[in-house]
Amino acid sequence: MASIELVDVHKHFGPRTHPVKAVDGLTTTIEPGEIVAILGPNGAGKTTAIDMVLGLTEPTSGTVRVFDTTPRRAVQAGRIGAVMQTGGLLRDLSVRETLTSIAALQRVPDRVDEVLEQAKLTALAGRRVSKCSGGEQQRIKMALALLTDPDLLVLDEPTAGMDVGARRDFWASMREQARAGRTIVFATHYLEEAQDFAQRIILIGKGRLLADGPVAEVQAMTSGRSLAASFTHPLTEGDPQLAALRALPGVTGIEVNGSRVRITALGSDAVARHLLESGAHDLVIEAPTLESAFLALTQEK
Numbered sequence: 001m002a003s004i005e006l007v008d009v010h011k012h013f014g015p016r017t018h019p020v021k022a023v024d025g026l027t028t029t030i031e032p033g034e035i036v037a038i039l040g041p042n043g044a045g046k047t048t049a050i051d052m053v054l055g056l057t058e059p060t061s062g063t064v065r066v067f068d069t070t071p072r073r074a075v076q077a078g079r080i081g082a083v084m085q086t087g088g089l090l091r092d093l094s095v096r097e098t099l100t101s102i103a104a105l106q107r108v109p110d111r112v113d114e115v116l117e118q119a120k121l122t123a124l125a126g127r128r129v130s131k132c133s134g135g136e137q138q139r140i141k142m143a144l145a146l147l148t149d150p151d152l153l154v155l156d157e158p159t160a161g162m163d164v165g166a167r168r169d170f171w172a173s174m175r176e177q178a179r180a181g182r183t184i185v186f187a188t189h190y191l192e193e194a195q196d197f198a199q200r201i202i203l204i205g206k207g208r209l210l211a212d213g214p215v216a217e218v219q220a221m222t223s224g225r226s227l228a229a230s231f232t233h234p235l236t237e238g239d240p241q242l243a244a245l246r247a248l249p250g251v252t253g254i255e256v257n258g259s260r261v262r263i264t265a266l267g268s269d270a271v272a273r274h275l276l277e278s279g280a281h282d283l284v285i286e287a288p289t290l291e292s293a294f295l296a297l298t299q300e301k
């Protein structure tokens with residue numbers, strides 16, 4: 001049984017005549033035990049997609065299933081734990097009090113000590129929330145999400161406010177959670193975080209799926225190269241050199257900065273040959289990083 005199944009999901013806001021298509025036809029399946037990053041620029045639709053998985057909002061059309069039932073039922077059954085961007089903690093409670101009060105509301109078996117341990121908060125149990133650092137507060141939210149012993153953890157930008165060390169520790173504990181069989185889905189802006197901690201990346205832009213696969217596969221999707229070279233004169237719009245570059249097969253993007261051009265292309269050899277033959281110099285060819293793959297895939301087409 002899949003953890004999450006989205007079939008042609010749309011979520012539109014605003015008037016029907018000219019809606020904001022926050023999510024515009026997402027179809028994907030996430031299996032148990034996967035660690036999946038939902039990656040996309042601001043406004044891509046990540047939070048909206050997550051809200052639908054959590055049953056906080058209904059899709060305009062399409063279906064969202066979580067453990068083969070509706071998101072709401074899955075939440076009610078305690079199968080989903082979430083760490084969201086918004087939603088504060090009560091500052092005057094201690095870490096332990098925060099957990100015991102929420103556990104009491106959820107009427108779940110007492111797992112407070114266990115989740116304190118899992119979120120590495122045991123030593124801070126007596127500390128007031130207001131005295132906890134940003135990263136520690138994120139760990140408290142994490143502990144809250146674990147109270148119902150969920151099968152799926154959904155995290156919206158979970159490491160916001162954490163420094164590098166805290167981030168690494170956080171992901172080490174997340175890996176333990178995944179090994180214990182939980183599915184982990186997190187939204188992030190950080191390419192590096194997706195690259196380092198996810199097994200799979202779902203890249204979205206403008207509510208649409210741009211890429212979905214193992215990290216290396218998403219990277220390879222732009223198996224193209226980035227080339228930069230200088231001409232002897234500044235290139236302006238209308239320059240025949242520029243027109244010739246645009247006309248080359250496989251060229252997907254050109255940026256001009258004075259006499260320097262930066263080109264993204266599917267194959268670099270033909271473009272490199274053309275550049276050198278047309279008198280360009282200082283040629284640099286780079287393999288794509290996830291960053292460049294991300295930019296290439298999320299840029300306006």
Ligand SMILES: Nc1ncnc2c1ncn2[C@@H]1O[C@H](COP(=O)(O)OP(=O)(O)OP(=O)(O)O)[C@@H](O)[C@H]1O
Pocket residue numbers: 013014020021022023040041042043044045046047048049189
């Ligand atoms: N309640 C709403 N009413 C109208 N428009 C909305 C609403 N919620 C989201 N949107 C719009 O839908 C689009 C997607 O927003 P969403 O918050 O899902 O993106 P995101 O990828 O999570 O962005 P960020 O990384 O900035 O959090 C944006 O254009 C946003 O302005």
